[in-house]
Amino acid sequence: MKVGARSTTGWKATISVAMSNYIEAGSIIAIATSLTFWQGDFGISDFAVGLLAALSANAFGAAVGAGIGGPLCDRFGRKAIYTYDLLVYMAGVLLAAFAVSFPMLLAAFVITGLAVGAGIPASWTYIAEQAPTTERARHVGTAQLAWSIGPLIGFALAAVLAPLGLAGSRLIFLHLFLVATVVWWIRQGLEESQIWKDESVTTAATSSGGSGLRGLFSRRINITALLVLMGIYGFWNTVAGQAGIFMPRVYDSAGVHSAVQQDLLQVLVWMCTVIVTYFGFMAYADRISQRLLYVIGAALGVLAWGVLVSFTDAGMPTLLVFAVLWGVSSGIGAQAFYSLWTSELFATSYRASAQGFMFLVVRSATGLLSYFFPTMLAATGLTAIGSLLVGLLTVALIIGAVFAPRTQGKTLQEIEIERYGHLLSPDEDTVVPDEQLGVHR
Template identity: 65%
Template sequence: MSNYIEAGSIIAIAVSLSAWQEHFGVDDFAVGLLAALSANAFGAAVGAAIGGPLCDRLGRKFIYTYDLLLYMVGVLLAAFAVSYSVLLVGFVLTGIAVGAGVPASWTYIAEEAPAHARARHVGTAQLAWSLGPLVGFALAIAVGPLGLLGNRLVFLHLFVVAAITWWVRQGLPESAIWKDARDGGGSLPVSGGRGLRGLFSRRANLTALLFLFGVYAFWNTVAGQAGIFMPRVYEAAGVTSGTEQNALQVLVWGCTVLATWLGFMRFGDRVDRRRLYALGAVLGIGAWVLLVFADGSLPTLLGYAVVWGLAAGIGAQAFYSVWTSELFATPYRASAQGVLFFAARCAVGVLSYWFPTLLTRQGVPFVGTLMIALLVVSLVVGVAWAPRTQGRTLQEIEAERYGEVVDARTGSTAPAGRG
């Protein structure tokens, strides 16, 4: 549910930007600032930079206890915003809460998942992340006749879901793997320290950070623009009805839900991940090629929606959420996610600030070609350096990557064989 409301907040922003712009009479740069500082970009980046290290230092449950309280304040400010400045503050607070929650949720799920079904379990987060936009855009269609009031209601529904989720998650136990690592048993050596200090002290971590940045940040820069600005892209392509724009996005995310459920969750633990990743990446490139170079008719837009939705379901985010949990040791697993999410969201933020202006002045062909170039980079990096971690426990992967483990009984380090 945390993934549902986190993604849902991005979509609530996406479907309401034009209405806020008209209501407060601001220009494209002000709209770009809203997007850049929100849960889609810099707001989430700051939250991840803070939440990841805290998650490693104080526990996964610590973040779960407090982040949604901040989230609820943010969405309430957005729902009842009476000025541009209040709306901006609400977006920033929501973004910080989202950024803090993502490393905790993906880390927790991966650490609690069985080795033979890690992709399936982590895929539930991707599934919920996809359901958030699906429901969000569907709600936007339902409340569309209400105008700005309808957009405020979308934010209020997120507040209600967040409150229920916060109450339910108080009963979650702490991650068993994290508790073992804290108590000196079952995880990587104390040499180098925990959190950010330990993360940047080892070469294995640095190479993994570079690899995952190449996989996720380039893809997510595209997905970030598609998630929050796609209604404007449709408008530039000739679909001017807000209802039709949102219906296209419902189709996108419906296909993403199906691809996640029937594709990544079903086959992520059973087939060669490199090939499955390549399939998703190629589909994503194909979708944007269709959008940029085809005739821009409704059938073309429908084709884009279906192909991009399917690509996202087995795309970089799903693999990133698994690999980033597998490639780092427990003492800094969440810190790594925080650093990577921070970097990826900063990249989204930089482009988000200029995207509305670029779209207005340069049009779909220019921004679409830029999106294709970013997706090609993500494809090449992922296919070239995909790790072979399928079906292995986090401790086994850790032993191979670092060459040593901490004895759960004595706390001493010992060489580990390579598996």
């Protein structure tokens, strides 16, 4: 196959699989911009709103889906999961679009969340395994770009359709159904991950005792990496999860009560994220110090929420500064690096299982706070809960600054040999000696 043809195929695969992130983020924004309308139309309480958010694609729904989808992805292949989970996703968003009661809406959010969660480990793993070594961050960054474009379009649609009320929100869910249908059709022609295929053929006649979650937790080096990555992504996502789904309520607490203005502020946030993801992370994460780039993004996130907490009475000027800082931060922030590092630090036989487990833990933490966030915000105000979020972002900054791995420019096989001493196969239960264990710095 010619090099040019291979490159085109690679980018086609990357973009189509990365669309899992578009529909994930799009689901969260569709929920975020519609909660007020659902609450008014169905007459539900703040507690019920928190339940909808907690069990959706933003938290527990996606968490459980990832916990199931990750191991299945390692067992049956990346393509099997990212193909069929979209059918479940389409059923969920279609149910949401036509929901006529709270139980029906709750079921729709849970179904959508499960599908989103199952698709994320498969997509991040597939993209990293298919990407050229010298452009792995650029390809993985495409998923982050899609994740950013989802909210940009979602909030723009919400602003335009706001006069229609709940009917406008239903149209946003229908748009996600149409996008998922097109993506599902495109993905039918994609090949399975070559790395996974090579390994599964080699070990087809053997036991898979060292694959999946069993293999993952059999080695101390994996547990160390899990703790580091969950520290980076977990503390950041607990904040980002609230911002993603409850930011209109935060803006309302800060004095901006117009739904259209709230949506336009979010358009600004995500426009900055899209620009910085493309011209920042995708352009430089393969070329300059990833640790430095991560620290810059994390520090800007702390600064953004610090400004919002410190100047809550300043009105729109403060919110504009926050929107730009938080948007820029997210473009080169924890999720972009997490999706890259989590694909690099684990062996092929349990790469997706590791992602599924971490996503399960992280999104569960996000769901726990989401369950109480609307009530806490109403009871304590923006300053108190905003200070908590600043603290969480600071912890993520410190963990990443100290423990960011040095994997840049290495193939996945080279990283595996460096970390484990040799390439692993799914049937291998041998534990590497202690002197070979540890996260590379």
